[in-house]
Amino acid sequence: xxELTFPLTDSQGRTRHLxxxxxxxxxASMVYTSCTSVCPRITADLQRLxxxxxxDVRARTRFVLFSLDPERDTPAALRAFAREHGLDSTRxxxxxxxxxxxxxxxxxxxxxxxxDAGGEIAHSAVIVVAGADGVIRHRQAGxxxxxxxxxxAVRAAQ
Amino acid sequence: MLRGPESRxxxxxxxxxAVMLVVAxxxxxxxxxxxxxxxxxxxxxxxxxxxxxxxxxxxxxxxxASRDTVRRAVVATDVGAFLLDQHAVTNDDFLxxxxxxxxxxxxxxxxxxxxxxxxxxxxxxxDPGPQAPGRSPVVYVSWFAARxxxxxxxxxxxxxxxxxxxxxxxxxxxxxxxxxRFLTRVREFYARPAPAVLPEVGSTYRxxxxxxxxxxxxxxxxLDFNSALVSGESRADGSLDRSLFCGAGASGAxxxxxxxxxxxxxxxxxxxxxxxxxxxxFRVAYDTPATGSARTxxxxxxxxxxxxx
Numbered sequence: 001x002x003e004l005t006f007p008l009t010d011s012q013g014r015t016r017h018l019x020x021x022x023x024x025x026x027x028a029s030m031v032y033t034s035c036t037s038v039c040p041r042i043t044a045d046l047q048r049l050x051x052x053x054x055x056d057v058r059a060r061t062r063f064v065l066f067s068l069d070p071e072r073d074t075p076a077a078l079r080a081f082a083r084e085h086g087l088d089s090t091r092x093x094x095x096x097x098x099x100x101x102x103x104x105x106x107x108x109x110x111x112x113x114x115x116d117a118g119g120e121i122a123h124s125a126v127i128v129v130a131g132a133d134g135v136i137r138h139r140q141a142g143x144x145x146x147x148x149x150x151x152x153a154v155r156a157a158q
Numbered sequence: 159m160l161r162g163p164e165s166r167x168x169x170x171x172x173x174x175x176a177v178m179l180v181v182a183x184x185x186x187x188x189x190x191x192x193x194x195x196x197x198x199x200x201x202x203x204x205x206x207x208x209x210x211x212x213x214x215x216x217x218x219x220x221x222x223a224s225r226d227t228v229r230r231a232v233v234a235t236d237v238g239a240f241l242l243d244q245h246a247v248t249n250d251d252f253l254x255x256x257x258x259x260x261x262x263x264x265x266x267x268x269x270x271x272x273x274x275x276x277x278x279x280x281x282x283x284x285d286p287g288p289q290a291p292g293r294s295p296v297v298y299v300s301w302f303a304a305r306x307x308x309x310x311x312x313x314x315x316x317x318x319x320x321x322x323x324x325x326x327x328x329x330x331x332x333x334x335x336x337x338x339r340f341l342t343r344v345r346e347f348y349a350r351p352a353p354a355v356l357p358e359v360g361s362t363y364r365x366x367x368x369x370x371x372x373x374x375x376x377x378x379x380x381l382d383f384n385s386a387l388v389s390g391e392s393r394a395d396g397s398l399d400r401s402l403f404c405g406a407g408a409s410g411a412x413x414x415x416x417x418x419x420x421x422x423x424x425x426x427x428x429x430x431x432x433x434x435x436x437x438x439x440f441r442v443a444y445d446t447p448a449t450g451s452a453r454t455x456x457x458x459x460x461x462x463x464x465x466x467x
Contacts, residue, residue, distance in 0.1 A: 001270070003268050003271075107301060110384075110431070112387050112427075113387075114382070124387065
């Protein structure tokens, strides 16, 4: 994934690049902060995965949430989201790319999405596990299909 | 197709190039004369597509009378004016692009951005060869490659709404989707097997907008092809969301006789951005200078049964 070189903004308003994730395996998904349907469940699934990892694996693994809604997911919105869900900032990174780059990211992760008239974004639930080299090693589409395969994938990506 | 002034310009360029070559060959006393490099192809004409509406196949949730009921309706999308290439990007066009963008040549493209059959019908990195005639649409290109090409031209891929709006037209009408004969023609194209070597652009039909071959030659990448959701993944209650299913959700909303539109919906849902296939190419769209970024907006639910203006 590190071939994607466009800039992203984190929850502190800093400009970041995907390449900065190099060196530690990471688990990633695409959500948006005003989503009331599937995103809270994705986040909960990722937190359950975080708790299920052995302590040494957990210490080395990052969790990344990419925004599907960069216009509304400002750094403040990302911070509020992280606070509401109690995300450990030493392990969790929330990133928002520009609209065109977000589309590229969704294409790479194969996240299907469609904004609708009411301001919601219908989208598929995708969780990927990437190695320290940024290569995607495992991809889960759909919710709640069980943690064991994700745990195994994270361990294999170490 | 070159029109009068264009063909005269091309002839002038060819004549100038020939003169320069003769002069250069006389000046060079020793060593090989470099082969002439085709630096550009005649620019593809761009047609102005006026603002209008597009009615998608699917229904969307719209606020109902009470909090607990969610009505679903087809929400017509306003499509702003934009410019569209007269024909699909050709092998000649794409060759000129990979000359100046080596990262998109077959031997160098990243597997993140294109699968293993990327341009595999070309004879070489810079040699389309007999399977890919210069004026035929380029195929076996991924969405990422198409987007990069479009950006290099100062344009972008058309959105599904934009593409479908133009695809609704036949030779005389902007919206021919109520005409059974038009729908039959399109279905017949989908039923035909792909020829081994694609015909040239402009070889099928020109629609009322002046755009060629929207049906009959290739399938085309769109900017938001990955908006074709076919299951209720986003619903928290986990139940089947009929608004996102082609069949049940769309009956009574879209014209069910437009089987081809359902085929395209299903096709888009099956694609991934890195895929390359035999009949999948693209054309480029451009924002109009006046409107700048021509974003499509979702309009409130329309009760009109009429088709596109």
